[in-house]
Amino acid sequence: KQEVTQIPAALSVPEGENLVLNCSFTDSAIYNLQWFRQDPGKGLTSLLLIQSSQREQTSGRLNASLDKSSGRSTLYIAASQPGDSATYLCALYPFGGNKLVFGAGTILRVKS
Amino acid sequence: DADVTQTPRNRITKTGKRIMLECSQTKGHDRMYWYRQDPGLGLQLIYYSFDVKDINKGEISDGYSVSRQAQAKFSLSLESAIPNQTALYFCATSDPRQAQETQYFGPGTRLLVL
Numbered sequence: 001k002q003e004v005t006q007i008p009a010a011l012s013v014p015e016g017e018n019l020v021l022n023c024s025f026t027d028s029a030i031y032n033l034q035w036f037r038q039d040p041g042k043g044l045t046s047l048l049l050i051q052s053s054q055r056e057q058t059s060g061r062l063n064a065s066l067d068k069s070s071g072r073s074t075l076y077i078a079a080s081q082p083g084d085s086a087t088y089l090c091a092l093y094p095f096g097g098n099k100l101v102f103g104a105g106t107i108l109r110v111k112s
Numbered sequence: 113d114a115d116v117t118q119t120p121r122n123r124i125t126k127t128g129k130r131i132m133l134e135c136s137q138t139k140g141h142d143r144m145y146w147y148r149q150d151p152g153l154g155l156q157l158i159y160y161s162f163d164v165k166d167i168n169k170g171e172i173s174d175g176y177s178v179s180r181q182a183q184a185k186f187s188l189s190l191e192s193a194i195p196n197q198t199a200l201y202f203c204a205t206s207d208p209r210q211a212q213e214t215q216y217f218g219p220g221t222r223l224l225v226l
Contacts, residue, residue: 004154034214043116043202043217044155089154099145099170100215102154 002027002094006103013080014111021075021106023090028068031093035064035075038087038105047088048075052095080110115139116218118203124224125193133188133221135203143206144186145215146170146178148199155202161186162208193225 003026013019023033032051036044048057048064050073056065061078077084090103116137125131135144142163147155147170157170159178167178175197179187190197200222204215 009152036217041121041219043219044204044215045217046214049214091155098168099157099160100155102156104152104154 002030002092002097002101004090004092004101004103006088006090006106008106009104010107010109012109012111015080015082017080017110019077019080019108021077021088021090021108023073023075023103025071025073025092025101027094028071029095030068031095031097033064033066033073033090033092034100035062035073036089036091038089044089077108080108082110082112084108084110116203116205116216118201118218118221120221121219122222124226126226127194129193131190131193131223133190133201133203133223135186135188135218137184137203137205137216137218139205139207139216140183141205141207141216142183143208144180145204145206146176146186146188147202147204148172148197149202149220150199158188158201190225193223195225198223198225 005024007022034049035047038044050066063076066073087105089105091100119134145160146158149155161180177189203218206215
């Protein structure tokens with residue numbers, strides 16, 4: 001059974017710092033992996049999606065990498081801002097599956 | 113206007129009551145999903161529907177039922193609510209025709225069962 005783990009569970013950093021959020025998974029047979037942002041009262045928003053054949057995706061200050069062989073993905077946030085404060089969720093589609101498998105998330109707080 | 117809407121946004125009910133959560137979407141997507149989120153556990157899939165005539169159980173469907181009234185509407189029912197169904201509930205949609213299929217989430221319904 002595919003399991004997705006996110007470390008750390010919570011992170012507090014000063015504004016301007018570069019940071020990395022980690023996601024690990026137990027089965028490398030995946031179709032794609034996504035990073036979502038969750039804001040209170042606003043649901044989840046997809047940030048980046050990496051297909052199985054890709055190594056990384058970038059959007060603005062965000063960069064997500066995927067290493068299937070080690071079962072790991074990272075979300076790198078450059079020059080963090082207070083507006084980046086949210087919960088970040090990692091989720092993947094297993095091969096042969098028809099549903100997303102989610103990690104528990106990392107709660108990020110960026111202090112001004 | 114939001115593409116995926118959920119009603120109500122907050123609900124308090126008592127054990128044994130029947131309750132319905134509603135989801136509507138204007139994205140024209142065939143696929144719709146219901147999830148619940150508990151603190152520290154991420155999102156778990158309750159039910160999903162790939163079109164109006166297709167309903168499937170997710171990993172935690174016991175105690176829940178759904179109805180796909182139209183392409184745009186997908187309702188979740190708790191026939192007899194119990195306290196451990198207290199959670200944050202999300203509806204989502206997706207379109208398999210997209211090159212990179214992702215899911216679009218509603219704002220969530222916070223449910224408290226006393």
